[in-house]
Amino acid sequence: MLRRRTSCGARNQGASIQPQGDSVSPNGGVSSLFRRFSNGWRRCQVAALLLAWSIAPSPVAAAEPPPSNGSSHIRALTFGILPIGGPSESLEAWRPMLEDLSKTLHLPIRSLSVSTYEGLGEAMAEERVDFAFVSGRLALDAVLNDRMRVIAQLTRTNGSRGYYSVLLVAKDSPLHNLDDLFRQPGHLRYARGEVLSVSGYLVPETQLFANRRLDSDTFFASVSVDNHQNNALAVANNEVDVATNNTADLERFAQRFPDQYARLRVLWTSSLIPHAVVVIRTDLPADLRQQVANALTSYGKGKNAASERAKLQLIHDISGFMPAGNETLVPFADIEFNLDRRRAYSAQWVSDAAMQARLHKIDAEHEALVRRLMAPSGP
Numbered sequence: 001m002l003r004r005r006t007s008c009g010a011r012n013q014g015a016s017i018q019p020q021g022d023s024v025s026p027n028g029g030v031s032s033l034f035r036r037f038s039n040g041w042r043r044c045q046v047a048a049l050l051l052a053w054s055i056a057p058s059p060v061a062a063a064e065p066p067p068s069n070g071s072s073h074i075r076a077l078t079f080g081i082l083p084i085g086g087p088s089e090s091l092e093a094w095r096p097m098l099e100d101l102s103k104t105l106h107l108p109i110r111s112l113s114v115s116t117y118e119g120l121g122e123a124m125a126e127e128r129v130d131f132a133f134v135s136g137r138l139a140l141d142a143v144l145n146d147r148m149r150v151i152a153q154l155t156r157t158n159g160s161r162g163y164y165s166v167l168l169v170a171k172d173s174p175l176h177n178l179d180d181l182f183r184q185p186g187h188l189r190y191a192r193g194e195v196l197s198v199s200g201y202l203v204p205e206t207q208l209f210a211n212r213r214l215d216s217d218t219f220f221a222s223v224s225v226d227n228h229q230n231n232a233l234a235v236a237n238n239e240v241d242v243a244t245n246n247t248a249d250l251e252r253f254a255q256r257f258p259d260q261y262a263r264l265r266v267l268w269t270s271s272l273i274p275h276a277v278v279v280i281r282t283d284l285p286a287d288l289r290q291q292v293a294n295a296l297t298s299y300g301k302g303k304n305a306a307s308e309r310a311k312l313q314l315i316h317d318i319s320g321f322m323p324a325g326n327e328t329l330v331p332f333a334d335i336e337f338n339l340d341r342r343r344a345y346s347a348q349w350v351s352d353a354a355m356q357a358r359l360h361k362i363d364a365e366h367e368a369l370v371r372r373l374m375a376p377s378g379p
Contacts (some may be wrong), residue, residue, distance in 0.1 A: 002018040074288060076108040080120050080132030082247070083227060084316055087113040089133035094133075097299065104295045105288075114226070119197040122129070124148065124279075130293060131280040137198045137331035139277050143373070148279040151293040151379045153324035156275065157317050163248040165199035165270035167208075167237045171263050178268055179240065182212065190220035191231040191243035198332065199246035200228060202340055203270045204341040215344035229253060242267070252316060255312060274331050277324055280379070293379040296321045326373045331375060337366040 010097075079098060081090045090113045102109045111232050112129055114120050121138055131151075131243075134142065142148040169175045179187070193200015207218045217223050222239065231243040232253050237260070245253075253263040278296060280289050300308040300320040312318045340362045349355040354378045 001194060061180045074107065075112060077112045078112055078128065079112040080123055080129035081111060082120060082135060085116055087115050093314045096314065097127045101295055103311065105291055110220060117194045121196060129276060133276060133278050135198050135276050136274060136329055137196050137202055139279050140329050140332050142279050143329060147282045148294050148325050149279045149282050149377055150328050151280050151326050152278040152296045152321035153328055154275045155319050155322055157319040162272040162274045163246050165203040165273060166245050166247060167204065167268040168243045168245050168264050169241065169267045170230060170235055170266045172239065185219055186221050187238040188220050188242055189222045190216060191224045191226060191234050191240040192216065193228065193244055194225055197271055201336050202243045202339065203273060204244050206335055206342065207270055210339050210342035232264065233260055236263040248316060257329050274328065275330055280320065289379040325377055330370055330373050333366065333369050335360065
């Protein structure tokens with residue numbers, strides 16, 4: 001049984017009204033990947049996107065003449081925020097940095113935050129955001145389908161090159177290793193992330209389930225879908241037996257919910273996953289794309305570095321952004337490739353030739369995708 005726990009319940013703030021502007025409670029839309037499975041469901045959810053507030057330049061910044069360039073007709077930019085915890089929490093975390101960015105660019109920056117990956121994917125597909133902070137898998141969709149490109153990748157204070165997906169269980173759980181888990185098909189309650197969540201779905205599905213010719217949605221007695229924070233709370237409160245999460249979100253969870261964190265134990269850890277990225281629309285003027293990229297990658301490094309780094313710390317312990325391009329997404333294309341191949345091997349085929357044809361198609365599509373991502377491109 002697959003069910004979705006909403007992110008607007010008692011566990012987090014959901015999409016509470018912001019005093020800075022208008023907001024409505026989102027449950028997201030659906031990206032191009034999800035449209036295949038839940039078109040009807042999507043129509044009921046699309047109306048829930050949250051346009052949170054407009055960040056205007058300060059009087060000093062607004063008084064300065066804007067740079068003379070081909071982007072002078074752009075009156076404002078909209079920034080899409082990958083959901084971390086609840087939408088309100090994400091908005092508050094990003095606001096100080098975006099205010100500074102607004103001053104640097106001499107443009108108001110509106111923030112759009114949603115409670116689901118699908119909602120942000122829908123907003124990018126419908127060109128309701130100009131640039132966005134997204135996971136690698138969501139960025140891959142945006143680059144391939146939504147006329148966007150990667151301009152930066154986050155860096156973290158600890159200098160890590162990425163983060164790890166994990167499986168969580170209760171500290172006193174009888175599950176002590178993966179063998180204990182896989183000996184109990186149809187008996188355990190599972191909580192995972194959305195299909196566009198790299199650490200919440202794609203990596204564990206690839207490295208744990210597809211590798212064993214299993215599908216997590218049918219292996220467990222019940223499956224619920226929510227964000228990392230709510231899934232960790234579900235394990236701590238004995239609402240599920242196993243849940244996906246990641247090391248970066250767990251650090252944040254430990255700070256916000258120390259008592260609940262103390263009830264958790266990590267059962268499994270994945271291989272390294274590269275950090276999230278910032279993408280921007282390719283139909284924006286080239287000079288504006290370059291200005292946004294420069295503003296992001298120089299933030300926290302200039303004369304106001306100490307103040308700016310303190311603001312970055314509010315955003316999931318980010319230390320800054322480094323220049324990046326579409327080639328950054330190759331590891332995420334590889335994750336999809338490996339998952340597709342493993343699913344092909346575990347499927348039922350009328351003949352070996354049919355399976356080989358499918359594998360050949362997967363290989364060819366992956367090679368073409370990697371060539372496209374590796375092609376030279378600038379902001």
